[in-house]
Amino acid sequence: MIVAKNDEAKRSKLWRITFLVSTALIILIAVYILTKMFTTNPLEGNWIGEDGRYNLKVKSKGIVVVTIPEIAEETSVEVVLPYSIDKENKTVTIKMDEEELNRLAEKSDGQYTTETLQNALAPIVTSFDYSVEQERLTLVEREYGEQLTFIQE
Structure with missing residues (x-):
């Protein structure tokens, strides 16, 4: 009352x-x-490669930063690449950015070349089916079925 x-x-x-x-x-x-x-975006975040070959920082604006540990003597390289995602079909396509690779190669003072970067990124620059379960990202290459596994940081 x-x-x-x-x-x-x-x-x-x-x-x-x-x-x-x-x-x-x-x-x-x-x-x-x-x-x-x-x-x-279900892939957004920091992902550490289970095999140690790559680390990914997936950002929301179609950008993924791929860290290649030890491409040159004790040097890791962060490469910014564009990607597209189809949530309905659960596919992601990571594309090569030649300008970015040329810029990084010039900046490295001869430690690595554009071709070295292209070869190091070849397994990751393709289309993948993705699966995210319990902080684990699995990328299965669409053409040959090779699998990359990442753990969320």
Whole structure:
């Protein structure tokens, strides 16, 4: 009886306002959750190669940063590559960026060449079927079936 001092009309009005605010809040939270579930990139994040050949940083804007550990004497290289994802068919295609490879080769002062980078990236620059389960990313090459496994960092 403390609320609205025994005035039934005021209590009714407060109840309606409370009900409308809570309903609006529930709807906003539901929309947010559904948006996150169906529009986020399932591959986004940092992935460490199980075999140690590659590490991936998948970003949301169609960019993946591939880290090749020890391409030259105790030197790792981060290569920025474009990718496209088809969530419906669960496929991802990582593409080669010649300009980026040329830029990195020039910057390396002769430690590695564009061809060395192309050869090192050859297994990762292709189309894959992907599967993400329990912080484990599995990429299966679509043509030959070779498999790369990554663990989320």
